[in-house]
Amino acid sequence: MRLYYLGPEGTHSHEASALAAKQLLPQPVELLPLPTFTDVLAACFASPPGEAFACVPIENSIQGSVWQVWDEVMRACSAEPSPSPSVWGILAAVTQPIHQFAVFRQGADPHQVTTVLSHPQALAQCAHTLKERYPNALPTTVSSTAEAVRQVAAQTSKSMIAIGSRRAAEVYGLAYDPVPLEDHQGNVTRFAVIGPREARLSQPADLVFTDETASLCLRGVPHRPGGLVSALQSFAGANLNLTRLESRPVGDKLGHYVYYLDVSVAGLQDEGWSSLQSVVQDLATHGTEVISLGVYPVFRNPG
Numbered sequence: 001m002r003l004y005y006l007g008p009e010g011t012h013s014h015e016a017s018a019l020a021a022k023q024l025l026p027q028p029v030e031l032l033p034l035p036t037f038t039d040v041l042a043a044c045f046a047s048p049p050g051e052a053f054a055c056v057p058i059e060n061s062i063q064g065s066v067w068q069v070w071d072e073v074m075r076a077c078s079a080e081p082s083p084s085p086s087v088w089g090i091l092a093a094v095t096q097p098i099h100q101f102a103v104f105r106q107g108a109d110p111h112q113v114t115t116v117l118s119h120p121q122a123l124a125q126c127a128h129t130l131k132e133r134y135p136n137a138l139p140t141t142v143s144s145t146a147e148a149v150r151q152v153a154a155q156t157s158k159s160m161i162a163i164g165s166r167r168a169a170e171v172y173g174l175a176y177d178p179v180p181l182e183d184h185q186g187n188v189t190r191f192a193v194i195g196p197r198e199a200r201l202s203q204p205a206d207l208v209f210t211d212e213t214a215s216l217c218l219r220g221v222p223h224r225p226g227g228l229v230s231a232l233q234s235f236a237g238a239n240l241n242l243t244r245l246e247s248r249p250v251g252d253k254l255g256h257y258v259y260y261l262d263v264s265v266a267g268l269q270d271e272g273w274s275s276l277q278s279v280v281q282d283l284a285t286h287g288t289e290v291i292s293l294g295v296y297p298v299f300r301n302p303g
């Protein structure tokens with residue numbers, strides 16, 4: 001079994017993937033780093049179903065949805081002609097605490113630092129604290145936090161630092177400031193395990209179950225007064241609790257959106273499932289297509 005993640009070794013995705021591999025996937029699992037989320041998902045979707053999975057971040061408590069990932073998953077899930085569900089989907093999600101650290105060569109002086117390298121997510125999670133502690137540093141994006149640490153380790157300048165995990169500092173032999181850099185305490189990222197929908201995952205021994213979620217994307221919501229309200233009213237009428245609602249541009253013109261929503265389906269009995277089915281059918285008769293991106297358990301890493 002292969003599990004693709006955003007590399008190189010030492011990314012937050014690597015930590016989440018190691019956890020997911022141990023707790024959720026059939027053994028043995030080979031962890032394989034790739035340079036971008038697009039590469040990670042493409043490698044998974046190009047594999048014969050059952051041989052490979054991907055572990056990618058989908059949402060952060062400070063920065064919100066990781067749109068690059070949702071867009072790629074949506075593309076894969078809508079590849080099949082509707083209404084047949086796609087082969088691929090989200091199989092599980094794990095919410096993981098995230099700490100970001102300033103990582104540097106021993107002896108770097110904060111006021112002399114002019115460049116800070118990291119993944120855009122990490123730079124955004126630390127924007128304010130970074131400005132306070134490294135007032136002269138210009139943020140520069142690279143493909144991942146561990147890649148940032150690797151690049152700082154590969155040169156001799158003390159004017160460049162990286163934002164990354166403690167583990168990345170250890171892997172690449174650099175020092176770090178032990179006071180975390182993220183702007184809000186309680187920074188967490190939700191990672192999704194993506195694979196063939198028919199795959200059966202293990203019951204995790206060390207993760208806490210928090211919810212069962214159906215992630216849906218609504219396409220073709222009528223552009224008229226009350227169009228979105230009445231689509232949402234269908235869920236309310238079926239007593240279904242929405243836990244996330246976001247709009248995203250389709251890309252072809254201004255003002256043309258799809259809507260992503262998460263529905264809590266924990267504890268739904270047969271009746272609840274059939275009301276979800278009838279919501280989907282009802283929306284279809286009004287011209288709104290509902291694409292399922294997965295129905296999956298959400299866990300929290302307590303450690």
Ligand SMILES: O=C(O)C(=O)Cc1ccccc1
Binds near residue numbers: 119143145
């Ligand atoms: O660059 C990484 O380490 C990643 O795995 C992406 C990321 C960055 C920041 C928070 C969560 C995931």
